[in-house]
Amino acid sequence: MAAKIYRRLIGAVIVLIAAGAQPAAAAPVRPRGAGPADPFADFGPLTGTAITLDVINTVIVVYYLWRIWSRREGQAAG
Amino acid sequence: MQAILSQRRFQVLGTAWLAWFVNYLDRTKTAALLPLIIVSLGMTTKQTGLVLFWFFLGYASVQPFAGFLTDLVGPKRALALAVGAFSVFTWTMALVGNWQELALRNLLFGIAQGFEVTAGARLTATWFPVATRGRAFAFHQTAYTIAPILVPFVAVPIAQATGSWRWSFMVIAFFGLPVLAAIDHFIVDRPERDPRVTKEELRVIFGADELRKKRGEITDPARAHRAEELPPGERVTPYSEIFLNRNVMLMFLASFFSLLASWGLTTWLPTYGVQQLKLPLLVAGTLASVVYLGALCGVVTGGILSDTVFGTKRTPIWLLGGLVMAAAILWASTFRQGVSLLTAYAAFFIAGFSGSWAPTGQLFAPYLAEILTPGAVGRSLGVVVLGGMVGSAVAQPLTAALVVQTPSGPDFSHAFVVFALCGVLLFLCCVGMIEPRVRRTYLGYLLSGRKEGTWQPKSIVAS
Numbered sequence: 001m002a003a004k005i006y007r008r009l010i011g012a013v014i015v016l017i018a019a020g021a022q023p024a025a026a027a028p029v030r031p032r033g034a035g036p037a038d039p040f041a042d043f044g045p046l047t048g049t050a051i052t053l054d055v056i057n058t059v060i061v062v063y064y065l066w067r068i069w070s071r072r073e074g075q076a077a078g
Numbered sequence: 079m080q081a082i083l084s085q086r087r088f089q090v091l092g093t094a095w096l097a098w099f100v101n102y103l104d105r106t107k108t109a110a111l112l113p114l115i116i117v118s119l120g121m122t123t124k125q126t127g128l129v130l131f132w133f134f135l136g137y138a139s140v141q142p143f144a145g146f147l148t149d150l151v152g153p154k155r156a157l158a159l160a161v162g163a164f165s166v167f168t169w170t171m172a173l174v175g176n177w178q179e180l181a182l183r184n185l186l187f188g189i190a191q192g193f194e195v196t197a198g199a200r201l202t203a204t205w206f207p208v209a210t211r212g213r214a215f216a217f218h219q220t221a222y223t224i225a226p227i228l229v230p231f232v233a234v235p236i237a238q239a240t241g242s243w244r245w246s247f248m249v250i251a252f253f254g255l256p257v258l259a260a261i262d263h264f265i266v267d268r269p270e271r272d273p274r275v276t277k278e279e280l281r282v283i284f285g286a287d288e289l290r291k292k293r294g295e296i297t298d299p300a301r302a303h304r305a306e307e308l309p310p311g312e313r314v315t316p317y318s319e320i321f322l323n324r325n326v327m328l329m330f331l332a333s334f335f336s337l338l339a340s341w342g343l344t345t346w347l348p349t350y351g352v353q354q355l356k357l358p359l360l361v362a363g364t365l366a367s368v369v370y371l372g373a374l375c376g377v378v379t380g381g382i383l384s385d386t387v388f389g390t391k392r393t394p395i396w397l398l399g400g401l402v403m404a405a406a407i408l409w410a411s412t413f414r415q416g417v418s419l420l421t422a423y424a425a426f427f428i429a430g431f432s433g434s435w436a437p438t439g440q441l442f443a444p445y446l447a448e449i450l451t452p453g454a455v456g457r458s459l460g461v462v463v464l465g466g467m468v469g470s471a472v473a474q475p476l477t478a479a480l481v482v483q484t485p486s487g488p489d490f491s492h493a494f495v496v497f498a499l500c501g502v503l504l505f506l507c508c509v510g511m512i513e514p515r516v517r518r519t520y521l522g523y524l525l526s527g528r529k530e531g532t533w534q535p536k537s538i539v540a541s
Binding site for chain 1: 111113114115117118119120154155158159162165166169170172173174175176234237238240241242243244248251252254255258259261262
């Protein structure tokens, strides 16, 4: 009997919590790591850092490609 | 160990491995982060499929050109171009705002990545002697099995720690930079052109006789008219021999069937685990990991067996692989809810293991170097990988169409039967391929009581 009452009480509490959480549940729940679609909103205050990293990455890539493509290989050894 | 690391061919192989590893890490991180990207960009299942399809389209369409470029400018430049391009396209993908932008950049990313395999394969074929080429290339191919196993532990934690999947792209874009430095420092297109290679190592790679006879400067075997015009290790191989070649055509078909089954299986396994076997998502995800673990063991053992037990024969490995893969997947097609997890792991491990014993899984560079010449590996491999990539692209909608909806949920058994059939067709393609070691097909060699045949490359017959 006591167990039955406890179950009903717990059920009622859950219903109340769910009702209270209704407005929050209506908002889309995003898993951590899934930010907004707009990349600049997603990066937030770190947008400048992200752009700087992109520029550094590209400059290093271009430097190595120039270095590798402009160099002629040595002549036959042995 | 020090003796091995100081030898130039192992430094070249290590760098090619690193490039292939970062290529696969970069490629598979998109799949690992896809659940987050879907939510972030609000993509539907159809749009997600299109985004994935555009990658394969870019990768497949570039293959014939990638092969030509590799042979034209040399594998070092082609490899650097691929790594540099996909490093840049990776960070540009972090700045997308909708699925169309992601699909377009995935296409460009696929094009950039497509130039890598032909360059890495040609380097291994050129730098290693026939006796150890199988094992060397097996080591190279371990990269594509290790990277997908590790990628969830790299890409996902970065996204969760920073709160955005975009930072995973930003960080992984930098992985290509040390690879570029390694390419710059360690890679030289041909051993005999490397001032740091010793005479002893050159003798190991080419043999003293070949080194003495050939000192030519024409590196393209399709442009040379006499053997003496070519560098050591190469023979005259006109375009007609590269492209109008029964073995290359059969490899094209075998690759189509092989990658149709492999990509169809690995892409859909987690969904199959959840929907048909009613497994929890995490456990269902491990089914695909088991396939890659099997592939890792498969590429290593296949290369060793080819070089040692089969005496540098390549096609026996592919013949065995096709049949065993068909049997393992057919076995898996009988699994229903309640099947023991150990049984499922065993079947998918064997499927991954034998699936890697295929003309796009391993030994393709040694085989093409031996049936043609190392200098033609880029162009011929472009054709072979094209077949495989068309198979990969077809696999996704085909598998979706073969899943049957039943009252108890989706049933994947028809799709699995088609994958098993692909294993049999792959076997049949390999039956018709010439095994250069015995100058005839391998089955013909066995059935004739191990008598060698009379096959010779067309250019040698003509001269």
